[in-house]
Amino acid sequence: MATSCPDAAPAKPFDVVILSSVDWDAAWQRHQSFALQWAKAGHPVFFVENTGFREPGLRDLRRVLTRLGRALRAHGGHIPAAPRGITILSPLVLPPTRRVFRWINSRLMASRLAAHLHSRGLRPGAVVFAYLPTATTLAILDHLSSSLVVYDCVDNFSGLPSPPPDLAATESALMSRAGLVLTTSRTLYEDKKGRHPHVVELHHGVGPAFFLPPRAAGPIRRLCYFGTLWRAVDYAPIRALAEAGFEIELIGPIKEPPPELPASVRLRGPVPHEELPALLAGFDALLLPYVDDEYNRGVIPAKTYECLAAGRPVLASPLPALAGLSGVLTACRTPSEWVSAARTLEREPEAAGRSRVEAARDHAEEKAFARLQDEVLKARHQR
Numbered sequence: 001m002a003t004s005c006p007d008a009a010p011a012k013p014f015d016v017v018i019l020s021s022v023d024w025d026a027a028w029q030r031h032q033s034f035a036l037q038w039a040k041a042g043h044p045v046f047f048v049e050n051t052g053f054r055e056p057g058l059r060d061l062r063r064v065l066t067r068l069g070r071a072l073r074a075h076g077g078h079i080p081a082a083p084r085g086i087t088i089l090s091p092l093v094l095p096p097t098r099r100v101f102r103w104i105n106s107r108l109m110a111s112r113l114a115a116h117l118h119s120r121g122l123r124p125g126a127v128v129f130a131y132l133p134t135a136t137t138l139a140i141l142d143h144l145s146s147s148l149v150v151y152d153c154v155d156n157f158s159g160l161p162s163p164p165p166d167l168a169a170t171e172s173a174l175m176s177r178a179g180l181v182l183t184t185s186r187t188l189y190e191d192k193k194g195r196h197p198h199v200v201e202l203h204h205g206v207g208p209a210f211f212l213p214p215r216a217a218g219p220i221r222r223l224c225y226f227g228t229l230w231r232a233v234d235y236a237p238i239r240a241l242a243e244a245g246f247e248i249e250l251i252g253p254i255k256e257p258p259p260e261l262p263a264s265v266r267l268r269g270p271v272p273h274e275e276l277p278a279l280l281a282g283f284d285a286l287l288l289p290y291v292d293d294e295y296n297r298g299v300i301p302a303k304t305y306e307c308l309a310a311g312r313p314v315l316a317s318p319l320p321a322l323a324g325l326s327g328v329l330t331a332c333r334t335p336s337e338w339v340s341a342a343r344t345l346e347r348e349p350e351a352a353g354r355s356r357v358e359a360a361r362d363h364a365e366e367k368a369f370a371r372l373q374d375e376v377l378k379a380r381h382q383r
Contacts, residue, residue: 014125014147014380015121015123015125015126016038016128016129017045017046017117017128018046018129019140020047020131021131021154021155023050024088027227027253027302028302029302030152030154030204031131031154032047034129035086037372039086042085043085045087046089046120046126047086047088048113048140051091051093051136051137052093052094052136089117091116093105093109093110093136096136097164106135109139110142110143113140117144126144127147127150128141128144130150130152135166135170138170141177148180148379148383149174149180150179150182150379151182152182153181153182156297157171158294159295159296159298175195175196178196179198179379180200180379181196181198182372184203184299184300184302184321185298185299185300186324191298200375203304203305203368204368205366206309206363206365208365209277210309210360212280212311214350214353215312218284220285220343221284222246222247222249222283223241223285223287224250224285225238225250225252225287225289226286226303227302229250229252229255231256233291234291236335237315238265238289239261240335241338241342242261242264242265243262244343246264247264248261248265252270254267277310281310285312285342286312286313286315288304288319289315289317292317296317299319305360305363306360308325308329308357308360311354311357313329315329315332315338316329317332317333318332
């Protein structure tokens with residue numbers, strides 16, 4: 001078990017370890033955002049890329065080969081190209097789905113990863129953010145001397161396909177080790193609050209570059225979705241909007257190929273996060289289209305407040321986590337509702353755009369990180 005011990009040099013900022021559920025070059029979300037904010041605040045950050053959640057399939061072959069290539073090039077998982085103050089490690093571990101895989105991870109891989117972290121400068125007393133409630137995460141924590149474990153729950157794991165069979169048990173074990181539990185949505189908060197004494201709902205915030213100048217008056221023609229393309233995305237409204245004459249652009253990595261779409265739908269692919277605001281400035285409205293399933297009913301899209309900060313109209317699926325934002329986005333249920341809503345956006349009053357921006361300012365990056373720091377320091381001092 002991870003032991004609690006003080007920093008070797010209390011006057012220095014403590015180290016931060018991110019046991020991430022995504023790779024560094026995945027679509028930008030709180031894992032990378034928090035890492036960057038901690039680094040800017042002077043804390044050495046160690047970002048451990050995705051350690052796996054489910055059994056990999058053929059569609060994961062490219063990602064698996066990329067992981068192997070990184071590890072081989074870097075002699076054990078260190079990736080040289082990283083933002084200042086952040087060390088990125090790409091670990092060689094097996095998925096936590098079979099008993100033999102877990103035995104190998106526990107006896108060999110976890111200790112090897114911990115040794116690499118220490119060789120890169122990790123000191124005792126780190127604050128460890130854990131994103132995956134798996135046996136792999138627990139094995140890694142066994143080899144780290146932390147002052148605080150934070151379970152940052154960003155996913156509705158029970159709604160994902162093929163979760164580990166003992167997910168409930170491993171999540172409970174992780175929560176018992178954590179001094180602080182974070183959630184991204186009210187649904188996840190309600191699920192966790194009765195199982196831990198220190199649960200906080202917290203969004204990771206919006207960077208200043210996403211607060212764009214107001215859109216010039218004119219027709220609503222160009223619509224955009226940005227983010228990962230996978231089974232969580234509802235392509236029916238995208239198809240309907242394209243067939244109604246709107247120009248659609250989908251920006252982001254393709255985790256799972258989308259179905260065949262009209263020719264007016266452009267797949268741009270991933271772009272660097274810092275280039276995204278300039279691209280969004282060229283669109284008339286933004287889209288948050290998600291299927292109605294168990295997974296989506298428990299999460300809030302990571303990009304929600306970035307969409308609002310842009311000031312453009314936002315059309316969204318009626319996810320439970322978005323219910324509190326009904327005044328600043330338009331919920332659409334059926335493809336025809338999406339088309340009707342898009343056609344009425346030109347008549348939207350100017351005040352609507354200002355309301356969206358103000359809602360986003362309440363979740364500005366600096367405010368969110370200040371709250372995160374406060375919660376971490378409070379939990380750390382209570383250990």
